[in-house]
Amino acid sequence: MTALATTPSPAPATDEVRTVAVVSRKAPIAFAVVTALLALLLALQGREGNTNFRFSAEGDLVRIPDMAVPGMPLAWVSVVVLAVxxxxxxxxxxxxxRxxxxxxxxxxLVAFVAFLAWAGAGSDRDFPVVxxxxxxxxxxxxxxxGALGGVIGERAGVVNIAIEAQLLAGAFSAAVAGSVTGSPxxxxxxxxxxxxxxxxxxxLFTITHKVNQVIVGVVLNVLVLGITSFLYSQVLVPNAQLNETTRFSRISIPLLSDIPVVGPALFEQTIVVYLMYLTVPAVWFALYRTRWGLRVRAVGEHPKAADTVGIKVERTRYRALMIAGAVAGLGGAFYTVVSVSSFGKNMTAGAGFIALAAVIFGKWDPVRAALAALLFGFASNLEGALSVVGAPVPSQFMLMLPYVVTLLAVAGLVGRSRAPAADGEPYVKE
Known part of the structure; x- marks a missing residue:
């Protein structure tokens, strides 16, 4: 009998897919820089005394006692937490x-606590938290x-540098229309x-005529600023009755406005603020849970593939831009029907560019972009809070703080982010 020779069978092929997570060191480096700067501030400019926080206002249904804490110890503890x-x-x-x-x-949040604890140390006035x-x-x-409008536009593949123009045009139009009709x-x-x-x-210029989107956005910002400034000087100033709007009154939501600390701050606001509360989840739902949102994201990521399955790329981008413009226009109306009763030259003061930074900081997600915008709003409001307690911080520094926070957020805290693949690229049908 002869032995049969056998050959070893090849090892079965596997379909295992290895994924490599690409992470960025920008965020931890930014953390380290902020922590070091705060520690240096505390070491070189130490202050004595307590920091007083006031959590309730007169007339609140539920009152929380004021709190006095040692300012420097709280600041140093916060720095230790930041280091961790x-x-x-x-x-x-x-x-x-990630x-x-x-x-x-x-x-x-902890960084702001550390800064407030240091700034309010030794002051006989309270920090009004509400x-x-x-x-x-x-x-x-x-x-x-503005950030929500930017998210919608860029998800569709159009870089919306013109958020500032939309805010300014909205503020001007709301002022004139509200003054003429007497209705906010x-x-x-x-x-x-x-x-x-x-x-x-x-x-028209970016989708239809394929002009560079960044250039068109910058030109629109300058154009709208020039038009509104001219009309303000030539029309509104000689006719003051065209620039006296009626503002929305505050509406207190029962029960919710009685929540300690956050209730009066969040639920004793105007209708525009409540519209903001509704718009954020509405945009998130529309982008991620509807057929329209799927098409918008498709034309922003791979317009050619979207076109092959029957999606009208240009039409989808136009509709997304119009919705984005409507949302940004609501933000412009805030200036003249909520904040003040008249229009002023360049009253948006670069808010559109901060909104654009919030889009990047929020990684093109509506909820994250809204949270980033709240961060910038908090930074802008610090000037008033610090002036109340008489903090030893130059007013010039506080005026530039929102923009410093913007730079840190975009350059460091955001970490690695990826815009939609076709963002800024005009679609040319072959």
Missing amino acids: LTAVAFWLVRAAR IPTWLTLIFV RLIGGAVLLAVPIVF WVGLVAAVVAGVLVALVLG
Whole structure:
């Protein structure tokens, strides 16, 4: 008998797919820089005394006692917490894991606590926490609306540098329409129309004529600023009755407004603020849970593939831009039917560019972009809060603080982010 020769069978092929997580060191480095700067501030400019926090206002149904804490010890404890969070961020990067959003939010919150504890040490006045939160929400309203408009536009593949123009046009239109009719509701509708018109001009040049989107956005910002400044000087100043709007009154929501600390700050606001509360989840739902949102994201990621399955790329982008312009127009109306009763030259003061930064900081997600806008609003409101307690911080520094926070957020805290693949690229059908 002869033995049969056998050959070893090849090893079965596996379909295992290895994924490599690409992480960025920018966020932990930014954490480390902020922690070091705060520690240096505390070491070189130490202050004595307590920091007083006031959590309730007169007339609140539920009152929380005021709190006096040692300012410098609280600040140093906060710096230690920041150092721990920084170490966690470096460990996550070393383990090739992404830094979660909640870690960044906690870091920012603790950093603000450290700064407030240092700034209020030794002052005989209280930090009004309710006023600090409420003012931050108000200052963030136009930035939130602008950021939501930016998210919608860029998800469709159009870089919306013209958010500033949409906010400014909305503010001007709301002022004139509200003054002529005496109704802030008419002003609100006029602001929406103005935002849509600016978006249509942006779409005409970028979608139809394939002009560079960044250049068109910058030109629109300058154009709208020039037009509104000219009309303000030549029309509104000689005719003051055209620039006296009726503002929305505050509406207190029962039960919710009685929640300690956050109730009066969040639920004793105007209808525009409540619209903001509704618009954020509405935009999130529309983008991620509807057929329209799927098409918008498809034309922003791969317009050619979307076109092959029957999606009209240009039509989808136009509709997205118009909706984005309407949302941004609501933010512009805030200036003249909520904040003040008249229009002023360049009254948006760069809020559109901060909204654009919030889009990047929020990684093109509506909820994250709204949270980023709230961060910038809080930074803008710090000037008033620090002036109340007489903090030894130059007013010039506080005026530039929102922009410093913007730079840190975009350059460091955001970590690695990826815009929609076709963002800024005109679609040319072959």
